[in-house]
Amino acid sequence: MQEVANCPKCGGIFVKALRPLCNNCYREQELQYETVSKFMRKKQNRMATIQEVHAKTEVPIDVLHQFIREGRILATSFPNLGYPCESCGNTIKEGRLCGGCKGNITSGLEAIQKENDFNELKKKEENKSRAYSSLNDRLNKK
Template identity: 60%
Template sequence: MKNVANCPKCGALFVKALRPICNPCYKEQEDNYDKVSRFMRRKQNRMASIREVHEKTDVPLEQIHQFVKEGRILVTHFPNMGYPCESCGKLIQEGRICASCKGNITGGLEKIAKEKEFQQRTEENIKAEENAKNKTYHSLNDRIDN
């Protein structure tokens, strides 16, 4: 019975077939989506922020974020909707992290790559100097005094 699991929301035992949550929790989630969807369809609510939607519909913020992430609520139609960046928490509308966090990460990776490249060049220069010293030879004729 490897398809039996506990629901991550309520802890109830259920057969995990199509969804990662039990049927009652799924029904509750769909009801919450209907609430948000009906609220957002009204013309006066299209510019509402996530906080306003949460306050007016009593749907948890995490669930509204999930609806936006899944693409069930389109940010093209509702520009004030979004979900938090996984790094800093700033509201974003696509991806997992915001542009500034992405820049910090790529900048840090570039810095590390440059440091490694510098280290390799330094090691290569040291080896080249050692090889040059080892190739030098002295003749006995140079040491004999006339």
């Protein structure tokens, strides 16, 4: 059975099949893509920035970012195109986070892991010393 959903763009109800948009919004998005694609195919426009593409094509910046994220517009072919890192907002060409944010997250996770490892080792050592002292106490009482 088909799933009925609200279009995230216009709010209209549609049968969700292959795409997350209603047919009208999908057609509009495809027209926007064609506009951007034609603009970027021209040799003089290959060095354009996101703001320049937006100004010339009137396609919203968030839609341009979506096209790049989806790989429909290859940021590697157009050096001045990219989209913002989800953490800091710096322009990136692939993934969801820039190298700096990935590094911060990785180093934070490594620090937490080291702290957990240290705490486990500390507990093991405390258990060993407790066992030794309780055995020592037993021997001294006799």
